[in-house]
Amino acid sequence: MDSHRICVFSLITAACFGKTVFQSPGDLIKNQDKSAVIICTHNIAGYDRILWYKKDGMGFKFMGFLNLIYDNPELEFKNKIKLDGDGQKNDGTKNASLKILHLEASDSAMYYCAASLHSV
Template identity: 60%
Template structure:
């Protein structure tokens, strides 16, 4: 019986402003897993004003990214098409974990995390 191996590429997306010491890190760099195993990807940041971590997938046949879900403070929000496939853990203020379960060949992709904040502007008329 031949084993099937999946390559789950994890792109380290470093959003950094070196002079301000703001960094977003994603680990591990690369994963090779067997079919039906799980993959765990961790995203950390040190930006006090950022409270959301977003997770994206880019498949080999795609030009853009698909939003898989996000952590908003400690609320977990998986997009409907990924609810049965992924689990989010952690919080958006410091670190978050993406767990992809029951890997199949369609999970072979590049995964990105991004730290984010929202600017609210209120205008008076």
């Protein structure tokens, strides 16, 4: 039986006014039932959240966010993803990862991260 491959793509770099958000790797091809990990880093002082989005044929879906070290997946993705990072109370999250568990065909998509400042 042939194993099915899953393609996962991520935006490489986005920058605005010297503030940069970087994702790696640029693309992945993984076997079904395996996991895929995307890394997101940024250089924006004080930003304490990393938000994750999935873009497929149906459009953009908000997957969840990492606030400091606390992961907050959307209900739809609660058993599908794991969010992790290096959040510090004084400095926010600079490095984070999105792990997509138990890959299946519907996981073939573009994935994007964004850095954000939580404000009330």
